[in-house]
Amino acid sequence: VTAGPGCATLVLEGPGRLVAREMARPTVGDDDGLLRVEACGLCGTDHEQFAGILPAPVGVPGHETVGVIEALGPAAARRWGVAVGDRVALEVFQSCRRCAACTAGDYRRCERHGIGDMYGFIAADRAPGLWGGYARYQYLAPDSMVLGVPAGLDPVIATLFNPLGAGIRWGVQVPGTGPGDVVAVLGPGIRGLSVSAAVRSAGAGYVMVVGKGAGDTERLALAPRFGADLAVDAAADDPVKALVSGAGRLADVVVDVTARAPEALGQAVALARPGGTVVLAGTRGSDGTPGFHPDHVVYKELRLLGALGVDAPAYAAALDLLAADTFPFAELPRRTAPLEPAAVGGLLESMAGGAGDGSTRPVHGVIVPWT
Numbered sequence: 001v002t003a004g005p006g007c008a009t010l011v012l013e014g015p016g017r018l019v020a021r022e023m024a025r026p027t028v029g030d031d032d033g034l035l036r037v038e039a040c041g042l043c044g045t046d047h048e049q050f051a052g053i054l055p056a057p058v059g060v061p062g063h064e065t066v067g068v069i070e071a072l073g074p075a076a077a078r079r080w081g082v083a084v085g086d087r088v089a090l091e092v093f094q095s096c097r098r099c100a101a102c103t104a105g106d107y108r109r110c111e112r113h114g115i116g117d118m119y120g121f122i123a124a125d126r127a128p129g130l131w132g133g134y135a136r137y138q139y140l141a142p143d144s145m146v147l148g149v150p151a152g153l154d155p156v157i158a159t160l161f162n163p164l165g166a167g168i169r170w171g172v173q174v175p176g177t178g179p180g181d182v183v184a185v186l187g188p189g190i191r192g193l194s195v196s197a198a199v200r201s202a203g204a205g206y207v208m209v210v211g212k213g214a215g216d217t218e219r220l221a222l223a224p225r226f227g228a229d230l231a232v233d234a235a236a237d238d239p240v241k242a243l244v245s246g247a248g249r250l251a252d253v254v255v256d257v258t259a260r261a262p263e264a265l266g267q268a269v270a271l272a273r274p275g276g277t278v279v280l281a282g283t284r285g286s287d288g289t290p291g292f293h294p295d296h297v298v299y300k301e302l303r304l305l306g307a308l309g310v311d312a313p314a315y316a317a318a319l320d321l322l323a324a325d326t327f328p329f330a331e332l333p334r335r336t337a338p339l340e341p342a343a344v345g346g347l348l349e350s351m352a353g354g355a356g357d358g359s360t361r362p363v364h365g366v367i368v369p370w371t
């Protein structure tokens with residue numbers, strides 16, 4: 001495949017400044033490829049990047065990409081196990097598949113790539129520039145990792161491979177959640193609902209999802225359909241009392257997926273049973289921890305675990321769970337945007353609750369670049 005017509009993209013040039021930019025279509029060689037982007041999911045990280053809270057180079061954002069392989073070199077086809085025309089989800093991280101970290105399965109700490117080299121966070125001035133999903137085509141570098149999307153799964157729904165993969169890793173794999181466990185989930189957004197569905201699928205005995213305030217009302221109402229036995233508004237009710245009266249005891253596992261909710265850590269510690277596990281998952285964008293007393297961790301002998309990202313096995317499990325259609329992910333309050341700066345910026349603002357136009361806050365936002 002040689003250079004063809006240009007590729008439409010959105011480039012983030014600075015905080016709040018998304019700009020439409022046409023880039024050259026790259027020539028695909030022996031060991032790389034090109035993805036025709038069908039859908040790119042948006043999450044809280046996208047908003048932090050857009051708003052400048054998360055430092056990012058001038059480049060094409062977007063790290064929850066699903067698309068169809070448009071062009072592929074023979075070596076890449078062998079390495080990735082895919083063919084032109086296959087629908088795939090693109091892993092955020094790249095893996096050299098050779099270094100000590102990659103060989104051990106911890107490819108997110110790959111010596112060649114690692115956290116500074118994730119799709120959606122690479123500078124546009126590094127050729128060929130198409131490093132994110134806010135585009136009609138995304139470049140597949142030789143060290144890419146792609147996951148097959150099950151047949152029949154809508155690409156817009158399939159973008160949930162990212163938050164649901166996180167739910168599986170953070171809610172089940174990291175804490176080792178098993179049958180019968182009492183689980184409390186702090187944060188009722190897409191990540192929290194995904195954790196709820198994941199722990200329910202893993203056999204949790206009782207699941208409580210906690211939100212706070214009017215902005216979370218709609219999300220809390222959804223929680224029972226995503227596996228929760230109880231949804232609690234911490235602004236109105238005490239989650240500890242609610243859990244004890246509902247489950248009969250404190251939580252074996254507490255998963256905190258809140259963002260900018262500094263009091264959540266103290267809450268998480270209060271919800272955990274002695275000897276229980278608290279998972280702090282995803283970046284939270286706050287530094288203070290009011291109400292958190294380290295001695296409570298000591299008295300209760302808690303395990304406090306951090307969880308940053310997701311890995312390929314969790315992504316594959318997420319795609320299978322989406323295809324199984326056990327939970328109504330297809331019916332989530334969702335808004336899509338075309339590949340247009342104002343539309344995407346507006347969607348990001350309303351997902352963060354800052355649109356100020358009275359519009360409802362979608363739980364799932366997706367860019368559909370070919371509309």
Ligand SMILES: [Zn+2]
Pocket residue numbers: 042043044045046063064162
């Ligand atoms: Zn994301």
Ligand SMILES: [Zn+2]
Pocket residue numbers: 095096097098099100101102103107109110111112113
């Ligand atoms: Zn490596």
